[in-house]
Amino acid sequence: MEEKETPVRRKIIHIDMDAFYASVEQRDYPEYREKPLVVGGLPQGRGGVVATASYEARKFGIRSAMPSKQALQLCPHAIFVRPRFAVYKEVSKKIREIFSRYTDIIEPLSLDEAYLDVTVDKLSIGSAIDIAEQIKQAIKDELQLTASAGVSVNKFVAKIASDIKKPDGLTFIGPSSVEKFIERLPVDKFHGVGKVTAGKMKKMGLFTGADIKQLTEEQLISHFGKAGHFYYRIVRGIDNREVQPHRETKSMGAEDTFAYDLTTIEEMHTALEKITQIVYDRLLKYQLKCRTVTLKVKYSDFKQITRSLSFTECTNNKDFILNIAKQLLESTGIENSRIRLLGVTVSNFNNTAPKGKTPDQLKLFDI
Template identity: 70%
Template sequence: MAILRKIIHIDMDAFYASVEQRDNPDLRGKPIVVGGSPQGRGVVATASYEARKFGIHSAMPARQAVQLCPHAIFVRPRFEAYKEVSNHIREIFSRYTDLIEPLSLDEAYLDVTADKLGIGSALEIAEQIKNAIKDELQLTASAGVSINKFVAKIASDINKPDGLKFIGPSAIEAFMEKLPVEKFHGVGKVTAEKMKQMGLHTGGDLKKLSEETLVYRFGKTGHFYYNIVRGIDNRPVQPHRETKSLAAEDTFSYDLEELEDMELKLEELAEIVHERLKKKNLSGRTITLKIKYSDFKQITRNRSFPHPVSDLKTIVDTAKSLLMSTEPKDHKIRLLGISLSNFGEAQPKQKPSKYTGQLSLF
């Protein structure tokens, strides 16, 4: 019989907003919004739980947030501060396992099947991690515990904030059958609507379809749907991958129209890429910007350097420059991504073809 994995998904609660409230006592207990300016068409990056009570959520237009909560306090993101906190959180994770797969500055998967301290209980480890984050950083995190990544991630969202949810092997199939299709990670609004038009409202409805039918209707993702509604997700936690490129991207619930919001998002993505480069001790000679527009058209733009780069300023400045070359004010953007590639030593100048040209990195 195969050994069941012990997987924890940790997700910080209203991360950016919580850091701002921790660092500024005047903001505590108040509805704050971290993101773009409400004067234009700014977008909410994160809202405190006090703001969320008014219906404010991530990716909402800032003007709409003001309408919902006129006394909301808007704060510009401080990515350097968030990165410092994120590094401390990762250090807490590493006390228990080296199998850590970061997803962003504020969430990660941990495989504690064989934990460093010999605790044995994933639930106990998750509790200890949550307590350490609270004691050492004065912040709260929510944790989901299960035997695979998909279910652990869903579980972490159930009892937010400061939640802890365990979904054991015997409960997974029944849980997945009741799960609304829009709660499946990777199912966006368009796909969810398509499913509902087909009469597919829950995991139980998906479970009634054959694998062939799911693949026919939803492409290769149909294989994943078929397995996950049965509690099968064999993806390992991957702390180390063969690195040919290193990227971060985000899809927005609302299309970005203002340059300020696009640049804010690029700054956030650049922070994530920069942090991952540092952890892997990598530098790259090609920086690529990925853009997907509201009509789903996708483009990439890149710039190559004669020597490897990894500093945050170069990544940010290059990404913004590449964005400007696309005349962003004329478009609505639903996804942005930044990638570095072409790692290793710089090639001789007489061989520019080794490090220039359009790359497909995502």
């Protein structure tokens, strides 16, 4: 007889900054306040992409990852500014310093969000709700920014809860409410369920967590593969994942979308040199060496390919990585090609990131 798995109860807080990049810009530049602000690539040219939009801009339907040209069409009077990543990273560092007053068990997900395990907190406050409120107030008082918080017994519910009352919200889902909360949750609100999977679920008549709960674990696995294990447990409130303060770095990379198509090998090599320099700087920063280089190419017709090459010895030699990237590019048959995007990613590292350092996501917006 299979032993029934039971939930592990922890005190988990998920903190998510509100429109982080845009809020920092509005804080630093009063002329942007209460106006639709878009941080990302500029709409001129062709390759601009929205990184973050202020809440004033979101009212017009502007969202992250949307082409900047489309954002401009939705809101012709929107203000577009380029990202200032160095500033955002410095603010993020100060936010994490606030977190560390309460716990050392912090798992950063990006510059603007993190999980905190406060099952045992440094100040012996005891209440995760009180800790979340104090963190939010400290961020507001010290950094003039707002954050939203989700508080619950596991990571899955805490993350979803942080999005319920944005901006500047706090939502608590207690132990006795977790399972019913998930039962009522629409499938497209499940963290980790993308549009394709959500569409498949709806075609099967699965619209909420309660619907998923009607299926056996075997049925879920047959329809959704390994994810079926997760769905079966999560709709029963079971998410025993720990907050991981030092997550293993799997890969790191950078990419650039160009304002015009690259058509010559000289242009492509120059672009690769710029991108590889960023990757190299990050390898040095996190004291890593890689065994695999992956090249990403997107053509003018939006066709996209990737090519990878692995080697036996770890390296962080910039020239070596650049030469590999150039070889991979030439192996794609670039004669008469028109390229709109190039990217370089390195992986298969010799060790994990040093203690206290978690690489942030990085993309180029130099358009």
